[in-house]
Amino acid sequence: MRLKKILFITTGGTIACVRTPQGLRPVLSSGELLAHLPGLAELCQPDTLALCSIDSTDMSPAHWLDMARAIEENYDRYDGFILCHGTDTLAYTAAALSYLVQNAAKPIILTGSQQPISNEITDAKKNLRDSVICALDPRSHGVMVVFGGLVIAGTRAKKNKTISYDAFASVNFPHLAQVQGDRLVHYIQTPLPEGPVQFSHALDQRVFLLKLTPGMRPDLLPAIFQLYDCVIVESFGAGGIPESLMEGFARGLGRYEDTHKVLIMTTQVTYEGSDVGIYEVGRRVKDQFAFLEAHDMTIEAVITKSMWLLAQKCDHFQELQEKFYRQINFDTFYH
Structure with a gap:
């Protein structure tokens, strides 16, 4: 043999x-x-x-x-x-x-x-x-x-x-x-x-991981959105954005089809994943922004999948959404 x-x-x-x-x-x-x-x-x-x-x-x-x-x-x-x-x-x-x-x-x-x-x-x-x-x-x-x-x-x-x-x-x-x-x-x-x-032969590195901390100042957001096309927010618990940062995110994101800026919500908690929308702080994000949610994905998978996804130059948010939620090597169970 x-x-x-x-x-x-x-x-x-x-x-x-x-x-x-x-x-x-x-x-x-x-x-x-x-x-x-x-x-x-x-x-x-x-x-x-x-x-x-x-x-x-x-x-x-x-x-x-x-x-x-x-x-x-x-x-x-x-x-x-x-x-x-x-x-x-x-x-x-x-x-x-x-x-x-x-x-x-x-x-x-x-x-x-x-x-x-x-x-x-x-x-x-x-x-x-x-x-x-x-x-x-x-x-x-x-x-x-x-x-x-x-x-x-x-x-x-x-x-x-x-x-x-x-x-x-x-x-x-x-x-x-x-x-x-x-x-x-x-x-x-x-x-x-x-x-x-x-x-695949390309990755787009314009991905930024923003770890929320209590009292974070909103004046850092314009620089982040100027340098990066995808902002992954490591939020507290099930997921949400403080009221003080909402206006900064609104200005930075705009409409995806115009700006090609992407917001991805995840959690700082290692196990069990995010569920934006359980609390009011998450529901206001759902009401105001088009965003992707990592759910049970690891942060390593979210970052690298975002780099791979940005390199594919999706013209419409729906196309981006479909590709992000498609399961690859057991990375997500969101349906």
Whole structure:
């Protein structure tokens, strides 16, 4: 039986770090990284591609496009892809790739670690090996995060611990599977996609996340709407905008067909999502503005989906609305 060909795409991150006088720095090459898994060649045919070597704090949409391009260029040559990534922005990258690479019948897995792979005690080797087990499973497909033994849909992952090995949670959706030794136990069974894989090649970065704080001044809004075309409001609780900010939003947004300015409402609360309209502070937003609501989506998915969506240049708000609410990789259950 032919061993499956897996392409390991390395980007740096803690998993590739060594200690320096300036702190942990990602310097291990892709070959040095995989050398810490001596039995790898018995499981698959591994190849490596070093895309960059950075702390994931420096990750940007340009890097996401490079990753998607690398997968597209190598898609027909490999049975699966494993991206080694720093943990701090891994959830953003997983969500972005979910929109940039859709309908993939092959697994595209992101993983990393809380401790460098060269440490005597580390979670890196397990996470990397678990990713291989997941990639080799014939039922695995699409963008996923494998970390701490869990398999999480690319749009549902969130880092919620800074030190512990179980650093990622699946937000508002069950995790897809769990790695138990050499076995993958599936909890969410999805059929392989029909039709060809679809790649996107553009993201529009004019997206701003505004986290509401009590007493926020309205005079910052004109500058935001001047620089950005999409403003995501992380509101309190179920959702709403303070009365003091309503006039500023009205001036900044205008009519979508005239300004192409987009308002997206979400919540600062991690679990259970937003429901603008429960309270009067939300109903006045519904009465005055045409807006999109994130409901149960993670903020990482909302930001990256907005960048992907803005790049498509929707002429009418209804078209924008339809595309935003279309489910991609389990990102939303709004109907």
